[in-house]
Amino acid sequence: MLATISKSLPGLSPSEQRVGRWILNHPKEAASATLARLARECRTSEPTVVRFCRSVGLGGFRELAIRLTEALSNPASYVHRDVSADDSTSDAVFKVMDASIQSLIDMRTQLSSMPVDEAVGAMKNARQIAFAGLGASGHVATDACHKFFRLGIPCTSLCDTPMILQFAAIAEPSDVLVLLSHTGRWNDFTVAAKIARERGATVIALTNPDSDVAAEASLLFPCQVIEDTSVYTPMSSRLAQLALLDAIHVALALARGEVASDKLRRSKDALRIDFT
Amino acid sequence: MLATISKSLPGLSPSEQRVGRWILNHPKEAASATLARLARECRTSEPTVVRFCRSVGLGGFRELAIRLTEALSNPASYVHRDVSADDSTSDAVFKVMDASIQSLIDMRTQLSSMPVDEAVGAMKNARQIAFAGLGASGHVATDACHKFFRLGIPCTSLCDTPMILQFAAIAEPSDVLVLLSHTGRWNDFTVAAKIARERGATVIALTNPDSDVAAEASLLFPCQVIEDTSVYTPMSSRLAQLALLDAIHVALALARGEVASDKLRRSKDALRIDFT
DNA sequence: TGCGAGCATGTAGTAAAATTACAGAAAAAT
DNA sequence: ATTTTTCTGTAATTTTACTACATGCTCGCA
Known part of the structure; x- marks a missing residue:
């Protein structure tokens, strides 16, 4: 989600960019903030914030809150580590397994937008x-x-x-x-x-x-x-x-x-x- | 969070139990539902839902939504839950995905003894x-x-x-x-x-x-x-x-x-x- | 059986929050 | 310079979460 925001940032209007940047800098706060609060922090109006949500492909402010908390509570435990030629068998086996698990977890987080x-x-x-x-x-x-x-x-x-x-x-x-x-x-x-x-x-x-x-x-x-x-x-x-x-x-x-x-x-x- | 709910379920009043059970069965939906929607699904009134939130130690309905989305993207909750015929599409899809992830995690833990x-x-x-x-x-x-x-x-x-x-x-x-x-x-x-x-x-x-x-x-x-x-x-x-x-x-x-x-x-x- | 205490539940109202409609201002194009 | 388009904010509307209050129910005790 955060990645989506930063990717679509350049194509947005100035005020919407302010909103996006503030969210990227204060994701934790943004996740539980209200529309009015967020608008005030970004020195813009409430509709602009809503427009921002639409611009990044969301249904509204409500959905933004959900997606943000999702993104923040997502663990990165089974991160991908490359297998190298001098790995022991058991190391390699675990790395492969972790990569498989992680790819499923990644898919799961994207599932709601499919x-x-x-x-x-x-x-x-x-x-x-x-x-x-x-x-x-x-x-x-x-x-x-x-x-x-x-x-x-x-x-x-x-x-x-x-x-x-x-x-x-x-x-x-x-x-x-x-x-x-x-x-x-x-x-x-x-x-x-x-x-x-x-x-x-x-x-x-x-x-x-x-x-x-x-x-x-x-x-x-x-x-x-x-x-x-x-x-x-x-x-x-x-x-x-x-x-x-x-x-x-x-x-x-x-x-x-x-x-x-x-x-x-x-x-x-x-x-x-x-x-x- | 889901564990907290199911643990405190027996000590609740009938209507609140209904609320709790519905949430446990449709966690994904519950996370993004509105108060009115949830009350309707559980065939109860909105205040009862709010009371339920308080009973399980939360500040209000808003907090429930946050906690639920958190819980859903946390690996501890990949536990297997059966898909039932009245599940919504999105709940079912998540349940299947979770089952898949869990079976890989299980295999990973057994890997060292293989x-x-x-x-x-x-x-x-x-x-x-x-x-x-x-x-x-x-x-x-x-x-x-x-x-x-x-x-x-x-x-x-x-x-x-x-x-x-x-x-x-x-x-x-x-x-x-x-x-x-x-x-x-x-x-x-x-x-x-x-x-x-x-x-x-x-x-x-x-x-x-x-x-x-x-x-x-x-x-x-x-x-x-x-x-x-x-x-x-x-x-x-x-x-x-x-x-x-x-x-x-x-x-x-x-x-x-x-x-x-x-x-x-x-x-x-x-x-x-x-x-x- | 009758009566009231205590709890469960719902109705109605309220304040706040999210969303929409609309209009003014700025920028771009002609 | 004027029109068109895009951006942005104000105000109204709808939706949502929450609260106060009233009803009804259950259970104990006379």
């Missing part, structure tokens, strides 16, 4: 859902496909470029295309997103928010990429994507209500038979 | 490594296979019973068979483990420690299974397995030294070419 409801809405009545991913993301796509089809919605996974482009080319308005990519740098994804959207389908992207793919999507779930400074760095972001899809899956199951939970139960029972 | 060094030792000079898994674990197996082969060790993934049994039947002493199963209840896995071990291969199991499969393995990585009380419970343990394999992968890369890190770098560079 379009979960919109995605569920689109998927709920979808004619079919296609999960597309290349390389490591291909596994995520396949995994998601196997998970979502149990809700009774037709699903496919697309794990190579031709398949993805072909799907986009024949997509229909009630289709949903979920694009999975860590970097968002595959050009074909951007093309596919564009085509699918032009045909009226909903394109959901789980990817790097600064990428071209992200710009072309109907709904964006920003997945930050940890810069891989060393070859030992594992793909923690892949875990975060899986977890996010788990979460969306459950949300979708809830939205579909009885029908979905019944189908889930049946598919669980189907396995149980062999468990002897 | 035979990582032994597993790395066996894999380091393996003629080949086979990853076996059925259903959801099949994806984990495929994923692991794609990750480990980049170290220069021949790898396969076995995703159906006949394949697994056949592999066990022709295994050689320097082969490593990694068995992935959540429950450990598949009978064929136990048989395959037994056969492979008899032929001198190393059998590594990532599974429920109480299962038959675990008993037959050469090396056991205990993965606790969260009892799935509801159909909405996602497979968080799968995430933990993936993270664990990530960790082992990095440990193995370190153990193989220059050779492995060179191969990792080359395989990363191979992808980068297409990124234009």
Whole structure:
């Protein structure tokens, strides 16, 4: 949140910049201050403060307070430490685990600003859902496909470029295309997103928010990429994507209500038979 | 904070208990709700909600909101809470995420008692490594296979019973068979483990420690299974397995030294070419 | 059974806080 | 220089948190 503020600071009007700077300098106070108090501190008026909130993508002053306390009470315990060649096995193992945990925690803090409801809405009545991913993301796509089809919605996974482009080319308005990519740098994804959207389908992207793919999507779930400074760095972001899809899956199951939970139960029972 | 509420719950009046329970069940919503909203949800009046706040030692409703958001972004509260059918989307999504995070944290605490060094030792000079898994674990197996082969060790993934049994039947002493199963209840896995071990291969199991499969393995990585009380419970343990394999992968890369890190770098560079 | 003390709960009112509508002022463009 | 656009503040409106008070309920005791 604080990062968001400082990033959008240059594009704001002078008075709003004053508000932003004061918040960055006194985050703790700002979190529990009232609108009037904040306006007074920044030598501006109350509406300007509210406008500032809107400018940084929030609904209002109320939401700012919530986001600030969130940001301030967020621990940084499992911080990322690079694995180096002279690490002992156990050190390395813990570092990797910590990186994985941290990437999930990061995703969790961003969760409230993600379009979960919109995605569920689109998927709920979808004619079919296609999960597309290349390389490591291909596994995520396949995994998601196997998970979502149990809700009774037709699903496919697309794990190579031709398949993805072909799907986009024949997509229909009630289709949903979920694009999975860590970097968002595959050009074909951007093309596919564009085509699918032009045909009226909903394109959901789980990817790097600064990428071209992200710009072309109907709904964006920003997945930050940890810069891989060393070859030992594992793909923690892949875990975060899986977890996010788990979460969306459950949300979708809830939205579909009885029908979905019944189908889930049946598919669980189907396995149980062999468990002897 | 949530703990404080549930602790002081029994000593409260009926209406205040309703308030407390609703907050415990919908913490995320409660954190951003207004006084009126909360009163309506609990079918009580606004003053009762305020009285509840005072009863649990808070100054007022405003403070409750702050404390709740604090509590929600604090790692102590990643405890598993079941998703129920009347959860709002955002509550459910957070619950799922928390479950995932918690399962990784649990795995991290057990990490030091796991035979990582032994597993790395066996894999380091393996003629080949086979990853076996059925259903959801099949994806984990495929994923692991794609990750480990980049170290220069021949790898396969076995995703159906006949394949697994056949592999066990022709295994050689320097082969490593990694068995992935959540429950450990598949009978064929136990048989395959037994056969492979008899032929001198190393059998590594990532599974429920109480299962038959675990008993037959050469090396056991205990993965606790969260009892799935509801159909909405996602497979968080799968995430933990993936993270664990990530960790082992990095440990193995370190153990193989220059050779492995060179191969990792080359395989990363191979992808980068297409990124234009 | 009847009566009142003490507690639980809700109604109505109030003060403060957040948000909106609108208008004046400053800056930019023509 | 004038128009247009953008920025900013005043004032009104709505919403929100909180308080005072009244009602009703339960339980003990006569």
